[in-house]
Amino acid sequence: MFSFCSEPDTLDSLRWFACYLTTGVEFNLYLSLGTVLALLAITAPAALVFGFLGAMASRSHFLPLSLLGKIYTAMVRGVPDIVYFLFFVIALDQGLEWTKHQIVCPDWTEPIRQGANFIVCPQAKIPLSTSPQWVHEVYNFFLAVFTFAIVFGAFAANVLSGAMAAVPRGQIETAEAYGMTHRQAFWRILVPQMWLYALPGLSNLWMILIKATPLLFLLGVEDIVYWARELGGTKAAKFSAYPHPDWRIWYFLGLLVFYLLFTKVSEYVLTRINRRLARGQSISGNMA
Amino acid sequence: MTCGEAFLAYALRSIGIGERLLPRSEFSLCQEAVLIGSGILWNLYFGLLALFFGFFIANAVAVAKTSKHPWLRKPADAFILVFRGSPLFIQFFLAYFTFLAVKQQGYLPWLTAAQWGALLVLILNTSAYAAQIFHGALMTVPKGDIEAASAYGITGWPLFRRILWPTTMRLAWPSYTNEAIFLFQATTLVFFSGFPAQGQQGDMLYYANYFADKTFNPFVPYPIVAVYFVILTLGIIGIFGLVNKWLNRHIPQDLRRRVRYRPQLIR
Numbered sequence: 001m002f003s004f005c006s007e008p009d010t011l012d013s014l015r016w017f018a019c020y021l022t023t024g025v026e027f028n029l030y031l032s033l034g035t036v037l038a039l040l041a042i043t044a045p046a047a048l049v050f051g052f053l054g055a056m057a058s059r060s061h062f063l064p065l066s067l068l069g070k071i072y073t074a075m076v077r078g079v080p081d082i083v084y085f086l087f088f089v090i091a092l093d094q095g096l097e098w099t100k101h102q103i104v105c106p107d108w109t110e111p112i113r114q115g116a117n118f119i120v121c122p123q124a125k126i127p128l129s130t131s132p133q134w135v136h137e138v139y140n141f142f143l144a145v146f147t148f149a150i151v152f153g154a155f156a157a158n159v160l161s162g163a164m165a166a167v168p169r170g171q172i173e174t175a176e177a178y179g180m181t182h183r184q185a186f187w188r189i190l191v192p193q194m195w196l197y198a199l200p201g202l203s204n205l206w207m208i209l210i211k212a213t214p215l216l217f218l219l220g221v222e223d224i225v226y227w228a229r230e231l232g233g234t235k236a237a238k239f240s241a242y243p244h245p246d247w248r249i250w251y252f253l254g255l256l257v258f259y260l261l262f263t264k265v266s267e268y269v270l271t272r273i274n275r276r277l278a279r280g281q282s283i284s285g286n287m288a
Numbered sequence: 289m290t291c292g293e294a295f296l297a298y299a300l301r302s303i304g305i306g307e308r309l310l311p312r313s314e315f316s317l318c319q320e321a322v323l324i325g326s327g328i329l330w331n332l333y334f335g336l337l338a339l340f341f342g343f344f345i346a347n348a349v350a351v352a353k354t355s356k357h358p359w360l361r362k363p364a365d366a367f368i369l370v371f372r373g374s375p376l377f378i379q380f381f382l383a384y385f386t387f388l389a390v391k392q393q394g395y396l397p398w399l400t401a402a403q404w405g406a407l408l409v410l411i412l413n414t415s416a417y418a419a420q421i422f423h424g425a426l427m428t429v430p431k432g433d434i435e436a437a438s439a440y441g442i443t444g445w446p447l448f449r450r451i452l453w454p455t456t457m458r459l460a461w462p463s464y465t466n467e468a469i470f471l472f473q474a475t476t477l478v479f480f481s482g483f484p485a486q487g488q489q490g491d492m493l494y495y496a497n498y499f500a501d502k503t504f505n506p507f508v509p510y511p512i513v514a515v516y517f518v519i520l521t522l523g524i525i526g527i528f529g530l531v532n533k534w535l536n537r538h539i540p541q542d543l544r545r546r547v548r549y550r551p552q553l554i555r
Contacts, residue, residue, distance in 0.1 A: 078521035079514045080473035082480070086497060087510035094506075116313075116503045211375040218480055225381065232385075249389055252382040256374045263373040 008241045020242045029227040029251075033258070036213045036224060039145055044209065046149035048202075051156020058161055073161060076154040082215060088147040089219045093126070100124040137222070144219040152209055159201035164190060166197040196277055203270040210262055214255075228252055291318035302326040302489050310488055310498065317508065320499050324512050327492035328520065333403070334475040334491075338410035339468055345411065346418035350456075351448075353423045364419070371416030376409075376474055380481035383409045402483035410478075414471045421467060425460035426452065458535045465528040469521055492516055 004011065005019035020026070057069025076084070097120045098112060105121035112120055122128075127135045167190050175185035217225035232248030289297070289311075297307035299322055311319045352364035371379065383406075387399040399405045429452055437443075437451045476493040479485045485494055496509035503509075 078469075078518040080476045080493070080517065082473075082476055083493060083496075083510055083513050083517070086493070086500065087506050090500060090504075090506040113505070116315075116505075118504045214375045214377040217377075225377070228381075246385075246389070248385040249382065252378060252385060255378050256370075256382055259374040259378060260370065264369075 016242070020244075023242065025231060028222075029224065029231055032222065032224045032227050035141070035216070035221065039141075039148065039213055039216060040209060042145050043148045043152060044206065046145070047152035047156050047205075047209070050149055050153025051158075051160050054153060054157030055160035055164060058157070059164065069157070072154055073157045076151065076158070081151050081212065082218065084151045085147055085215055085219060088150055089143055092143055092146060094118055096126050097124055100126060140220055144216055144221050147219060148209075148212070152205065152212075155205050155208065156202070159198055159205060160194070162201065163194040163198035167193045199274055199277060203274065206266060206270065207263055210266060211259065214259075224255055224258075228255055289314075289316060289319065291316075291322075294318040294322045298323040299326055300329075302329050302491070302495070304487055304489055310495075312502070315499060315503050320496075320509055321512055324492050324495045324499070324509060325516060327490055327495045328516055330478075330489075330491035330494075331472060331475045331520070334407055334410055334478060335468075335472040337407055338414050338471060338475075341411045342414035342418055342471075345415035346422055347453075349415060349419035350422035350426055353419065354426060367412075368416045368420055368423075371413050372420060376413055377477055377481055379409055379413060380406060380477060380483065384482035400483075401486065402478055406478040406481075406483045410471070410475065413474070414467065417467050417471075418464060421460045421463045422456060425456045425463075428459055429455045454535070461528070461532045461535055465525065465532070468524050468528060472520060472524065473517070 002015075002019060002022070004015060005022075008016060008019055011019060054069050054072045057065050058073050060066040060069065097118075101108065101112065101120035101124035104123045108121050110119070112118060127139050171189050171193060172185050175189040180188065214223070214225050216223040228251035229248060232246065232251035234246045235243050237243035294316065295318070298311075298319065300306050301310070301323055303326075310323070349364045349367060352360045353368070355361045355364075384400065387396070387405045391397045391400050399408070433451055433455060434447070437447050442451065476491060479490045479494040480497075488498075490498075492513050496513045499509040500506045
């Protein structure tokens with residue numbers, strides 16, 4: 001990076017660190033911070049959509065749909081989210097490959113599950129085994145994002161169905177008295193009003209989501225935890241121009257500080273939004 | 289292997305009693321159910337002990353947070369901020385590598401073992417979350433209660449012990465129930481976060497993950513974990529519900545606060 005970095009052995013400690021922190025491998029860690037932000041940016045709206053659909057389904061008058069919605073809403077209550085993370089990331093992968101297999105290789109006669117193996121025809125692999133490495137990584141990342149969206153959608157469904165129930169009954173009754181149909185009352189009266197009640201819960205969900213991002217590591221994505229372990233480990237002088245002892249403590253301390261700042265800033269922003277939205281409303285803006 | 293044999297071989301495998309080798313081929317449903325079930329001992333160990341010790345620390349921290357003296361209040365604030373503001377997963381990693389470094393200096397070698405090191409992290413973590421709950425409850429104790437107590441000449445320590453603290457517990461209990469549920473859920477992270485499982489003695493999710501890796505079939509082991517966890521959660525809700533009932537025994541039925549699911553305490 002810097003011109004004085006060509007001879008790392010001769011540098012004083014400040015310059016040494018400047019060089020060390022700008023080596024190519026270190027940028028993997030910085031880029032993975034981007035991965036976390038990308039995950040948040042995609043998951044948050046996706047989970048909101050899932051949650052909205054879930055909450056809507058659980059209010060449905062059509063029994064199978066409302067049952068489905070209720071199961072989806074209830075699924076995160078008693079079981080740790082990490083169980084779902086580990087489950088969905090494999091189940092989704094196998095489900096996709098199985099579906100593609102049915103379409104691409106209809107004549108395939110051998111069973112897909114052979115003992116401890118899951119074998120689909122080579123053309124049905126996702127991604128194809130011939131695709132470059134980055135396709136695999138992107139695919140893994142999107143599997144992880146989708147998994148996060150499902151699980152956090154369920155949390156959001158809890159919040160949103162609570163918010164829908166919190167809108168005063170009189171509002172809907174008034175809408176009905178004006179001759180609105182169920183659908184009209186839902187979209188024109190209930191949905192615009194429920195956000196105020198949902199916001200404290202959604203703010204909490206955002207904090208939970210931030211704190212769940214290091215679990216990407218468990219889903220096989222090369223995220224910040226992965227790189228902190230890789231880069232922090234002891235580097236011998238033989239293999240690295242920047243030898244150092246085991247620095248994983250400092251790397252994870254850095255991550256801890258990163259998350260503390262992130263949650264602190266989020267908290268500040270969310271409190272302000274809450275206060276702003278509660279202005280002129282008859283509920284206290286401090287429900288969280 | 290029949291179900292009975294599987295039970296004898298693996299029912300206590302998670303604490304090292306029984307068959308030494310984990311199943312390697314022909315995984316039967318019984319084997320999976322029994323071995324994963326044996327892992328619950330670790331979830332209970334971490335959850336119950338962290339809950340027990342965390343309760344006392346949380347009370348102390350919550351009271352310290354209300355203190356007028358900055359040298360009591362500031363550390364309590366910082367403690368709560370650090371443990372609630374960062375992911376438990378990162379806390380585990382940081383603690384593990386710290387314990388490892390301390391061990392290399394020749395001190396406290398036992399802290400790198402999950403049963404001590406991870407327990408310590410869980411105790412501190414749940415203390416922070418519970419302290420926040422207790423502090424919130426302590427702040428909402430009705431003013432009238434305190435005024436009535438002063439009118440009777442109750443102040444200082446007796447005021448806290450006989451008026452403030454019981455009401456705090458009563459107010460905090462529904463949230464604290466949620467905290468307990470999420471604490472038990474958090475115990476599944478221990479063996480995925482640096483702390484090694486010695487002799488393949490792990491918790492439920494550790495064994496479920498083992499089976500999912502070996503059979504490449506997530507549709508059996510993870511639902512088994514889910515079923516065990518639902519039972520565990522119902523048990524927690526039942527016990528905490530009884531305590532809640534006891535705490536509110538003098539209050540009319542229809543005025544009691546119900547224990548309600550609120551996902552804001554998850555890590």
